[in-house]
Amino acid sequence: MIQSVRRAASILRELGAGQPRLGITELADRLGLAKATVYGLIRALEEDELVERDAETGKYRLGPALLQLGNAFLDGHELRARSLLWADSLATRTSEAVRVGVPNRWNILIVHHVFRPDNSVQILEVGAAIPWHASALGKATAAYRDEAGIGELLAGPLPRLTGRTIVEPAELRSALESIRHEGHAVEDQEAVIGEAELAAPVIDHDGHAVGAIGVVGPVERLLPDGKVREDVLAAVKEVARGLSRDLGGVRRFANHR
C-alpha cells in the first residue's frame, strides 16, 4: 500500500519534471517499473484527475485536480493569507515586486508574489523553490533558526547559481550572524545576475521565523552604487514587523533585534 503511494507520487513527479507528456512505456522505463504496474497506477490517478490523458498522443500529463490541490495548499497557508494586503502595500510603496517565502528543506518556497506595479510583463513565481542561501528570503529565515537547524542547512547542498552566490559554509554562517544582528537580509545577484533582494523575517508567537517577505528588483535600483536603498529597506522591515504582529510574534521579534 505504502509502496503504491510512493510509486504514484513518483509518477506525478516525473510528469512534473520537464517533459510534460509521457507514455506508459516511457514512464515505466524512467521509473524502473513494470508497464502493468504503471498502467494500474495511472488509471487510478486518472480517475481522480491527478493525471489526464492527451487525446491526440495518448500520452499522460498532470491533471487539473493538482491545480486545485495547489490552490488549497496556498489558501490554507497562514503566512500567505496574512501577507496578501501587506505585500500589496509594500509593492505600491516601493514600486517594486514583492515575494513572500517559507522554508522548505534546502529551498525557500515562494508562496506569494506581487508584480512590480509598472504594467510590464512579468512571470509569476509562486511555487518557485529557490536555494535558501542564494535568496534574501532564505537567508532571513535561516538566520532565525536554532544552531542545529543552521548547522543542518550549512551541511546541505549549496549550489552556485551565479559567480556571486555564497557557497562557503563559514562565510554563510557569518552572513547569518549579521542578518540576526541587523534584522534583515540582502542578496546581491546571488540567484540571478542583475537582480537584488532585500528581505526581513516574519516571526510567529513562538519566536520562530515562519518565513520572510522581501522586495526583489534590478540591482541598480535596490543597491545603487552597491549601497542598500534605505527607504525600501525601512518599508520591508516595517511590513515584516506588521506581519509578525499579526501572527502574534512582535514581542519576541523585538527581542531578536
Added chain:
Amino acid sequence: MGRVTQLDGGFVLRWMREMAGDIHDQRDFLTQLDAAIGDADHGINMDRGFAAALAKLEAEPDGPPGDLLETVGTTLVLSVGGAAGPLYGSAIRQMGRALDGAKTFDAETLLILLRAGLEEVQRLGAAQVGDKTIVDALTPAIEAYERGLRSGDDLVGATSRAHAAAEEGMRATIPLQARKGRASYLGARSAGHQDPGATSTTILFDSLQRAAAWEAGP
C-alpha cells in the same frame, strides 16, 4: 575574395552595425522566447542596448578597436536591464581591454578576445555548457573558431564555422532544463523552450561572420 589579415576599429564598427540591425530585426522573436521563462524583455533590452552602443560608436568611430569594444560594453552594462546587460556588456568590455590599445589585430588575436569574453561570462554567471545559457552557444562557437584557424581557415571561414557551432549549441538548449538564472528555479517550465541568451549569442556570431565577409571584400 581576399584573405583578411589585419582588423581595425572599422571592423568593430561594422560588426556592431550588423549586430544592432539583426537584434532589431529579431527583437520580437527574442522577446517571445523570453516570455516562456523570463520577464519577456530580452529582445527589447538587447535592441535598446545595441542601438545605444552603435549610436555612441557612430558618433566617435575613429578610436582603436579595443576602445570601441569597451565603449560598446560599458553602454550595454548601463542601458540593458536584467542579466543580459551585465553579461554581454562585461564580456565585450573585457574583449576590448584584452586588446590593450592595439591599433589593429588579427584572426589569432580575435580568438584570445573571444576567450576573454567567455571567461568573463563564466566569472559572473558560473555557468557551464548544458546549463541552458549564453555559454551553450558561446563555448562551441569559440572551439569551432579555433578548429577553423588550426585547419587553415581564414577569418571568414573560421567565423562562419563559429556561427554554425553557435547555432547548433543554441538548438541543443531546447530540451534542456535551465540550471542557471530565474528559469532554473521555476521548475520544469524551461524545458522545451530555446534559451534566449544562447539565441542572441548566435546572432552575435552571425553578425561577426558577416562583418568578416565584408572585410574580405567581394
